[in-house]
Amino acid sequence: MPGKQDQTPPGKIDGPFHAAGGAESEGEGKKASPFRLLPASYPISDEQVTATLLVPFMQDGRVLVIEHAERGIDIPGGHKELSDRTNFETARRELFEESGAMIGHIAPCLVLKNDQYKTEAGDPTYMVVMTGVVQELGRFTPSNEVVARHLLSPEVFLECYGGDHAEDMAFILQAAQQTINHERGEAPEFHTGH
Numbered sequence: 001m002p003g004k005q006d007q008t009p010p011g012k013i014d015g016p017f018h019a020a021g022g023a024e025s026e027g028e029g030k031k032a033s034p035f036r037l038l039p040a041s042y043p044i045s046d047e048q049v050t051a052t053l054l055v056p057f058m059q060d061g062r063v064l065v066i067e068h069a070e071r072g073i074d075i076p077g078g079h080k081e082l083s084d085r086t087n088f089e090t091a092r093r094e095l096f097e098e099s100g101a102m103i104g105h106i107a108p109c110l111v112l113k114n115d116q117y118k119t120e121a122g123d124p125t126y127m128v129v130m131t132g133v134v135q136e137l138g139r140f141t142p143s144n145e146v147v148a149r150h151l152l153s154p155e156v157f158l159e160c161y162g163g164d165h166a167e168d169m170a171f172i173l174q175a176a177q178q179t180i181n182h183e184r185g186e187a188p189e190f191h192t193g194h
Helices: 087-099 154-160 166-186
Strands: 035-039 049-057 063-068 072-074 077-079 101-118 124-137 146-152
Touching: 035 166, 049 087, 049 101, 049 166, 063 087, 063 154, 072 154, 077 087, 087 101, 087 124, 087 146, 101 166, 124 166, 146 154, 154 166
Parallel strands: 049 124
Antiparallel strands: 035 101, 049 063, 049 077, 063 072, 063 146, 101 124
C-alpha cells in the first residue's frame, strides 16, 4: 500500500491533454509527437509502465536538469529496472544516478501514452511523469550518458530543451508546476527542515 507521500493528489490539471501529444502534425521541421498526455489518475497497470520522468524543482523554483550526451538538456528519467518495486523508486533512482540529487515528496502529474512501443501482448506502453522538490543536491559525477547538471529557471530550461517534442515538454513543465503549487498548499511536510 503506498504511503501518504506516494499518493496521487486530486485533480490539478485542466485542459486538453491531447493538445501536445498525438495532435501535433509534422511540418516545418517538427516531428509528430508519439505521446498522448493523460491525467495522472489515468488507470494503467504496472506492467505497462516502462519508464518514469521526473521534474525536480529547487526550493527557489528553478528546475534541476541534466545535460544528456546525445539529447542535450532534458529532465531526469529512465526505464524501470527489475529491482524497482514502484514507479516512485524508479524516479528516485534515476534522479540520483543522473544528477546526484535526493528528492523529498514525489507526486505524479501526468501519464504519457506511447503508441510506438507496445508490450509483448501488443498493449501500449506508458511513462509516468512525476515532480517534487530537491532536498539534497549531492555530488555530481559525469558519465558517458549524462555530462552535466544545471539549475535553470523554467523559461530558460524550455529555451535550452534538447528533445524533439518541445510542446510536450512545455505542457509537462506546466503540469509539474501546477502539481507543486497544489502540493505545497496541501502538504506542509513537503517542505525541507524535517
